[in-house]
């Protein structure tokens with residue numbers, strides 16, 4: 001989507017953190033932006049922050065797990081704003097969840113519900129309208145570098161983000177013939193309150209009243225500026241790049257991972273029953289997912 005001027009973007013989790021960084025970058029480029037977020041307070045703060053862009057920025061209260069809410073949002077966009085060109089499925093939760101065997105069911109359901117199912121909900125609710133209006137468009141799904149490597153803090157975060165990677169790699173091939181590009185955002189540490197927000201939500205989820213979660217020690221607070229990530233996303237949308245890696249220092253971790261995977265490819269378990277990799281791996285072998 002080379003020319004983004006006056007095009008309409010919707011960003012989930014757009015009221016704070018990386019989503020707000022995207023909103024800033026898109027507004028600076030002359031786009032119209034809808035920030036969709038579950039937090040009414042965060043939306044109000046964001047509208048204050050973006051007051052210089054009044055008329056180009058709009059807020060929608062939406063929990064990405066709520067499918068009826070997505071239907072209402074789709075109708076609201078059609079009735080009030082017109083064609084949607086850029087959908088950023090960015091809302092997500094991340095934090096310390098303990099060992100998988102000890103992780104409460106409610107935490108698993110919450111994190112997977114937002115990080116993974118929330119993206120399905122967004123694509124399902126808005127993808128058909130984006131494909132139908134004929135002006136082209138783009139979808140950006142936020143995963144994480146932890147969509148490729150094990151997390152130090154949370155197997156369920158890894159599970160959700162690996163899911164986003166797989167879903168997006170397939171989605172890209174499905175949307176291409178419809179004129180919709182897809183990008184997969186995989187940031188490393190970015191300076192946001194994601195850990196504190198998780199602690200707060202999880203407390204509520206578990207029926208506790210520990211609403212004022214103390215700061216959580218992590219590399220996140222020393223991380224990248226969310227606006228830098230937002231600007232990088234904008235470049236990927238304009239250039240139709242699929243993978244958006246913001247932290248190239250992870251390159252050697254990828255190399256080690258793929259070396260280990262290749263080294264584990266030994267003899268066939270049963271010769272004479274080889275899969276047709278030309279078909280199964282078509283997109284990658286032909287460079288479509290490069």
Ligand SMILES: NC(=O)c1ccc[n+]([C@@H]2O[C@H](COP(=O)([O-])OP(=O)(O)OC[C@H]3O[C@@H](n4cnc5c(N)ncnc54)[C@H](O)[C@@H]3O)[C@@H](O)[C@H]2O)c1
Pocket residue numbers: 012013014015016017018019036037038039042062063064065090091092093094114142143144145186187188189190191192193194195197220223
């Ligand atoms: N911060 C990092 O270091 C980092 C690194 C890699 C990936 N990510 C990913 O980036 C995305 C944004 O994270 P962030 O760091 O900006 O977090 P954040 O907590 O600062 O912001 C997330 C925003 O999403 C909103 N949100 C949470 N649950 C929601 C729901 N159910 N429906 C709608 N909105 C909801 C929150 O209210 C908040 O405004 C997430 O998907 C996260 O996993 C973050």
